[in-house]
Amino acid sequence: MDISYLGVALGLVLLLYPLLIFAHLKIKLSRQLFISISRMILQLSLVGIWLEFLFNQKLWWLTLLWMLVMVLTAIFTIKGRLRFQRKILLPVITTALFTSGIIVMPWVLIMIVKPQPLYDPMYVIPIYGMILGNSMNSCALILERFESGLADNWQAYFTRISLGANLWEAVLPPFRKALHSALLPQLLNTASMGLVSLPGMMTGQILGGASPLVAIKYQMMIMFAIFSAASITDYVAIRLYIVKRFDKFYLPKSER
Amino acid sequence: MKNLLQIDIKRLHYGDKTLATDIKLEVGHKERILIVGSTGTGKSSLLNTLNLTNQSYEGEILFGGRPLMEYPPHELRARICMVMQETFLGLGTVQEILDEPLTYSAQKDLDISDRKQRIYQLLENFKLSPDYLGQKSSQLSGGEKQRIGLIRTLLLRPDILLLDEITSALDQKTSGIISDSIFGHYPGTVIAISHDPLWQARWNRTWRLEGGKLIDNGGVK
Numbered sequence: 001m002d003i004s005y006l007g008v009a010l011g012l013v014l015l016l017y018p019l020l021i022f023a024h025l026k027i028k029l030s031r032q033l034f035i036s037i038s039r040m041i042l043q044l045s046l047v048g049i050w051l052e053f054l055f056n057q058k059l060w061w062l063t064l065l066w067m068l069v070m071v072l073t074a075i076f077t078i079k080g081r082l083r084f085q086r087k088i089l090l091p092v093i094t095t096a097l098f099t100s101g102i103i104v105m106p107w108v109l110i111m112i113v114k115p116q117p118l119y120d121p122m123y124v125i126p127i128y129g130m131i132l133g134n135s136m137n138s139c140a141l142i143l144e145r146f147e148s149g150l151a152d153n154w155q156a157y158f159t160r161i162s163l164g165a166n167l168w169e170a171v172l173p174p175f176r177k178a179l180h181s182a183l184l185p186q187l188l189n190t191a192s193m194g195l196v197s198l199p200g201m202m203t204g205q206i207l208g209g210a211s212p213l214v215a216i217k218y219q220m221m222i223m224f225a226i227f228s229a230a231s232i233t234d235y236v237a238i239r240l241y242i243v244k245r246f247d248k249f250y251l252p253k254s255e256r
Numbered sequence: 257m258k259n260l261l262q263i264d265i266k267r268l269h270y271g272d273k274t275l276a277t278d279i280k281l282e283v284g285h286k287e288r289i290l291i292v293g294s295t296g297t298g299k300s301s302l303l304n305t306l307n308l309t310n311q312s313y314e315g316e317i318l319f320g321g322r323p324l325m326e327y328p329p330h331e332l333r334a335r336i337c338m339v340m341q342e343t344f345l346g347l348g349t350v351q352e353i354l355d356e357p358l359t360y361s362a363q364k365d366l367d368i369s370d371r372k373q374r375i376y377q378l379l380e381n382f383k384l385s386p387d388y389l390g391q392k393s394s395q396l397s398g399g400e401k402q403r404i405g406l407i408r409t410l411l412l413r414p415d416i417l418l419l420d421e422i423t424s425a426l427d428q429k430t431s432g433i434i435s436d437s438i439f440g441h442y443p444g445t446v447i448a449i450s451h452d453p454l455w456q457a458r459w460n461r462t463w464r465l466e467g468g469k470l471i472d473n474g475g476v477k
Contacts, residue, residue: 159344162307163409164334164362173346249308249329 001209012037051125060119067128071097074136081140084147085255088244093139096237100135100229101128108225130201130222131229134186138230139237142182146238149174150245150252157252167250171242182234183227190223260285260415260445265305265315268298275301279315279470281463283416288439288458289447293465299449302465303418306447307336334362337414341421343405345396351389354408363412371411378407381437399430406434410442419448428454 015037022029054066078093079086108127109115115123150157150171160170193199194216198206201222205215247253261283268276275298283289291299304310305317308329317324324332345353354375357363376386382403388396396404402422409417417438423431431454438446439458448455464471 153344155340155342156344156346158309158340159405161330162309162333162338162340163357163360163412164330164337165357165360166328166330166362169330169360249311251309251311 051121054125055122058117058120060117063119063121063124066121066125067101070125070129070132071101074132078136078140078143082143085241085245087255088241089143092143092237092240092244095240096139096233097132097135099236100232101132103232104131104225104229108221112221126201127222127225131225134226135229135233138182138186139233142178142234143237143241145181146174146178146241149178154252161250167242167246170250171246175238175242178238179234183231186227186230190227193219193223259321260287260319261306262318262321263305263315264317265302265313267315268301268305268313270298270301270312274468276465276468276470281470281472283445283447285445286443287445287447287461289445289461289463290455290459291447291449291463291465297465299465300420302463302470303338303420303447303449306416306418307333307338309338328362330360330362334360334412335414336416336418337409337412338418338420339406339409339422341424343402343422345393345401345404345408347393349389350391350393350396350404353393353404354389354411357408357412366412374411375407378410378437378441381441382407383433399426402426403430403434406438414444416445416447417442419446419450421449421451423450423452423455431455 015033018033019030021027022033054062074097075090075093079089082089105124105128108131109118109124113123113127153174156173157170160173199219202212202215202219205218206212245252259282261281263279263281263283265279266277267274268279279302291303293299301310301312305313306324308324308327319327319332319336346356358366358368375389379386379388384400384403388400388404393401393404402425406422419438423434426434431452435452435455435458459474461472461474464473
C-alpha cells in the first residue's frame with residue numbers, strides 16, 4: 001500500500017510539536033531542525049529517484065559501480081571521523097572493507113538469497129548497504145578503541161616489549177580489548193532483536209506487504225551477515241593498522 | 257672477557273640535537289655500570305640504544321660479536337632486559353604476572369625446570385613472603401610493584417639488566433632491599449641510571465656523560 005505525497009506532507013505537521021517545545025524553552029534548534037529535515041528530504045528524494053532508475057536498469061556494471069560509490073563513501077566517512085594517524089588509515093580501512101565485502105556478499109547472494117540475476121540491484125544494493133553500514137561503524141569504533149587503548153597505556157606496551165614480547169604479543173591485550181568492545185554492543189543488540197523494536201529492514205518489508213515470516217528470515221540472514229562482516233572488517237583493520245603503526249623494532253612511528 | 261657488548265657510537269642525538277659524540281666502550285660479563293650525568297645529557301637515550309628502543313645514533317653496537325640491529329628485536333630484548341621507573345604489571349595475581357612472559361615466543365627456550373624454587377628464592381631476596389603470589393596486583397604498594405616487576409625480569413635470566421631510575425620513586429628501605437638483591441644475587445651484567453645515594457658505592461664502573469662526551473671510570477680490565 002502506497003502513501004500519497006499529501007500524506008507525506010501531512011507527516012510534516014508532526015514537527016510542529018518539537019518546534020513548539022523549542023520555542024517554549026527558547027532552545028536554538030529550530031534552524032537546525034529545518035536544515036536537517038530539508039537535507040533529509042532532498043537526499044532521500046535523490047536516492048529514491050536514483051534507485052528507481054538503478055533497479056529498473058538491472059545492469060551488472062551499474063550495480064557494481066554504485067557499490068563502489070557506497071564503499072568509497074564509507075571509507076571517507078570513517079577517515080573523516082578518526083582524528084589520529086590519518087596518513088596510514090586510508091589503506092587500512094579500504095582493505096578491511098573490501099575484504100569483508102568480498103567474503104560475505106558472494107555467500108549471501110549465491111547461497112542464500114539467490115536473486116535472478118545474481119546482480120539484481122533490488123537485492124544487492126539494500127543488503128550491501130546494511131552490511132557496509134555496520135562494518136563502517138564497527139571499523140571506526142575499533143580503530144578508535146585500539147589506538148586509545150595503546151595511547152592510554154604505552155607503559156604497558158613498552159614493558160611487554162622489554163620483556164621480549166614480539167609485536168603481535170605486545171599488541172594482543174589492547175587488540176583483544178578493542179575487539180571485545182567493538183563487537184559486544186552488536187551482540188547485545190542482536191539478543192534484544194524483535195522484542196524492543198522491529199529492525200528497520202523487517203519493518204520496511206512488512207510495510208511493503210511481505211509476510212512477517214518472510215521478513216524474519218531475511219532479518220536473520222542479514223544479522224548473520226552483518227556480524228560476520230563486522231568481525232572480519234575489524235580484524236583485518238587492526239592487523240593492517242599494527243603493521244603500519246609500528247616500525248621494525250616494534251616502536252610506534254611518530255605522527256608527522 | 258670484554259666481548260659481551262661493544263659500543264661504538266659516533267654520534268648520539270635526540271632529533272637534531274647532538275647529545276654526545278665518540279662513545280667507544282666495551283662491556284664484559286658481570287660488570288656493574290652506573291651511568292651518571294645531569295638531566296638532558298642523554299643517559300636514557302644511551303641506555304635505550306642497548307635494547308633497540310632508541311635508534312637515534314650513528315655507529316654500531318655489537319652484542320656477542322653480532323650487530324644489535326641484526327637480532328630480531330624480541331630475541332634481543334629477551335636477553336637484554338630493561339626495567340623502567342614505573343613498572344607496569346597488569347591485572348591478575350602476582351603469580352599470573354610473573355608467568356605472563358612465558359607465553360612470549362622469545363622465551364620458549366627458557367629453562368623453567370627449577371622455576372618454582374627460583375620464584376621463592378627471589379621473593380626471599382626481595383624480602384617478600386610467598387603469600388604474595390596469590391595477591392592481586394591492584395593491592396600492591398609502589399615498592400612491592402617495583403620488586404615484583406624486577407623478579408619478573410630476573411626470572412627470565414637476562415644476560416644484561418638495564419635499569420632506568422628504578423628506585424627514584426621509592427623509600428630508602430625498599431631501595432636498599434632492591435640494591436642488595438640485585439648486587440648480591442644477580443649473576444649478569446647491570447647497566448643502570450640511578451641518583452640513589454644508597455647505590456653509589458656498589459658500582460665497579462661509571463660512565464659520566466658531560467659536555468657531549470662520555471668519561472669511563474674504572475672497570476675491570
